[in-house]
Amino acid sequence: MTQINDYWKNYIDGEWVDGGAGRIDVFNPGTGEKLAEQAIADAGDIDTAVRAAKRMHLSGALADLRPVERGRMVQGMGRYLLDNIDEIATVLTLEQGKPLWESRIEIEGAARYFEYYGNQAETVEGRSIPLGASYFDFTTYEPYGVTAHVIPWNYPVEMAARSMSAAIATGNACVIKTPELTPLSCMWLAKAAEAVGLPRGTVNILCGYGHEAGAALTGHPDVRQIVFTGSVQTGISIATAAAQNVVPCVLELGGKSAAIVHHDADLDAFENDVRWGIYFNAGQVCSAMSRVIAHESIHDELVSRIETIAKSLSVGPGLDRTEFGNNMGPMVSETQRDRAAQMIVDAQKQGATVVTGGRKMNIPGAFLEPTLITNVTPEMTIANEEVFGPVLSVLKFQSDEDAIEIANGTPYGLAAGIFTSNIDRATTAARKLRAGQVFVNEWFAGGVETPFGGYGLSGYGREKGREALWNYVQTKNIAIKLKG
Ligand code: NAD
Numbered sequence: 001m002t003q004i005n006d007y008w009k010n011y012i013d014g015e016w017v018d019g020g021a022g023r024i025d026v027f028n029p030g031t032g033e034k035l036a037e038q039a040i041a042d043a044g045d046i047d048t049a050v051r052a053a054k055r056m057h058l059s060g061a062l063a064d065l066r067p068v069e070r071g072r073m074v075q076g077m078g079r080y081l082l083d084n085i086d087e088i089a090t091v092l093t094l095e096q097g098k099p100l101w102e103s104r105i106e107i108e109g110a111a112r113y114f115e116y117y118g119n120q121a122e123t124v125e126g127r128s129i130p131l132g133a134s135y136f137d138f139t140t141y142e143p144y145g146v147t148a149h150v151i152p153w154n155y156p157v158e159m160a161a162r163s164m165s166a167a168i169a170t171g172n173a174c175v176i177k178t179p180e181l182t183p184l185s186c187m188w189l190a191k192a193a194e195a196v197g198l199p200r201g202t203v204n205i206l207c208g209y210g211h212e213a214g215a216a217l218t219g220h221p222d223v224r225q226i227v228f229t230g231s232v233q234t235g236i237s238i239a240t241a242a243a244q245n246v247v248p249c250v251l252e253l254g255g256k257s258a259a260i261v262h263h264d265a266d267l268d269a270f271e272n273d274v275r276w277g278i279y280f281n282a283g284q285v286c287s288a289m290s291r292v293i294a295h296e297s298i299h300d301e302l303v304s305r306i307e308t309i310a311k312s313l314s315v316g317p318g319l320d321r322t323e324f325g326n327n328m329g330p331m332v333s334e335t336q337r338d339r340a341a342q343m344i345v346d347a348q349k350q351g352a353t354v355v356t357g358g359r360k361m362n363i364p365g366a367f368l369e370p371t372l373i374t375n376v377t378p379e380m381t382i383a384n385e386e387v388f389g390p391v392l393s394v395l396k397f398q399s400d401e402d403a404i405e406i407a408n409g410t411p412y413g414l415a416a417g418i419f420t421s422n423i424d425r426a427t428t429a430a431r432k433l434r435a436g437q438v439f440v441n442e443w444f445a446g447g448v449e450t451p452f453g454g455y456g457l458s459g460y461g462r463e464k465g466r467e468a469l470w471n472y473v474q475t476k477n478i479a480i481k482l483k484g
Pocket residue numbers: 150151152153154177178179180208209210211213214215216218229230231232234235237238252253254255285286336386387388
């Protein structure tokens with residue numbers, strides 16, 4: 001059995017510290033057994049961290065650097081993660097459940113954010129605005145100061161890396177609230193900050209309960225910018241706290257993203273999209289392909305192909321699944337698994353058909369069978385609410401207009417996909433789909449370089465790409481009256 005530390009501390013102002021609210025148990029969802037204990041921060045710890053971050057910011061130790069120097073440190077953090085990928089990926093799999101090869105992809109993804117935003121650090125330039133001969137006017141972009149990052153459990157390291165890399169590259173300090181279910185692997189982000197020599201107080205990483213530490217952080221008067229990924233309900237609480245302090249936030253709140261599959265789509269290629277779109281990370285992906293809207297002429301064939309994929313997945317503990325392939329791990333916790341299983345039962349009561357899967361597995365751990373549901377109609381709960389599990393709902397359409405209407409028919413709007421060999425149809429759909437990101441003929445097309453975020457209840461603001469840099473800076477205009 002892999003041995004890891006039995007107690008993990010929080011990281012504040014360059015020190016590893018106990019939590020004011022004690023400890024919690026962290027479980028291995030692949031076995032159901034206790035894995036380790038994690039220090040739990042209280043509001044006092046959050047205050048200490050925010051004050052350390054503010055002190056560092058006001059000292060100018062980060063913000064006053066030439067940007068290339070900040071950029072090099074940010075890039076170095078990514079290299080540190082890659083240098084330690086074996087150890088980090090193992091802990092991530094133990095606490096989160098995903099197969100080991102998926103954990104490696106997550107760490108590589110996290111490293112890629114540090115590479116990308118490290119490279120961008122020296123590209124944030126102001127401009128000069130002509131006001132005639134009597135003035136010289138220019139804009140600069142200044143960091144907010146203390147930024148707060150509230151992290152979800154589905155991709156803890158990658159989500160923390162996504163926002164902190166851009167925040168640090170632009171000269172901000174970070175206070176990061178890690179998720180209660182998966183706090184351990186994020187602690188390497190603190191080690192990375194130390195390894196590259198970031199000033200003390202730049203990176204603070206604390207686990208704590210959402211209602212206590214999370215609320216204390218997002219409501220702290222010295223926090224000047226907030227990034228949150230998670231549920232709509234928590235997003236609303238955080239936006240409310242942000243509004244009280246007149247602080248901007250970026251909210252990334254999940255979705256019910258649909259792939260429209262036309263009669264002229266390449267169904268062989270689409271099998272791969274299904275495998276990644278809904279069964280990657282056991283479906284616990286905010287932009288998961290949780291609905292397929294299939295043209296009636298290919299519906300039955302498509303369902304039978306998806307059934308084959310779902311049945312081909314070998315499901316079990318992530319640590320035993322080291323290589324990319326037809327395998328899937330547990331969900332993050334039994335609570336999340338039971339919630340998903342109940343949603344499947346409720347869908348059946350509303351008239352949907354479970355073609356394959358649908359049951360909890362009769363082994364220890366938080367396992368749910370890869371599930372495919374058909375006879376789903378747009379008004380059913382399963383067609384509208386996020387399951388956040390390996391559960392795909394298939395709906396049918398007749399005309400292009402129907403397909404768009406069904407795809408746009410939920411309150412969410414994170415991602416959408418269109419699968420067709422007709423470029424006109426694809427372009428028209430891309431314009432009409434109400435989503436922050438549209439994938440044409442490949443689910444998850446795009447990369448770190450492409451902006452990502454939602455319409456509607458999926459949130460606001462964009463992460464990734466150059467667009468996200470502007471989340472972490474505020475514009476200052478300087479107008480100078482000249483004498484002559
Ligand atoms: P959540 O929104 O409750 O938790 C996400 C993070 O917010 C955690 O770090 C949590 O501690 C923190 N938090 C909770 N309450 C807070 C508060 N009042 N103030 C500040 N921070 C707070 O999500 P969850 O309970 O972990 O999962 C529930 C559902 O959320 C899932 O089933 C899924 O639908 C959705 N979810 C979506 C994503 C995504 O990537 N969009 C990620 C995780 C969960």
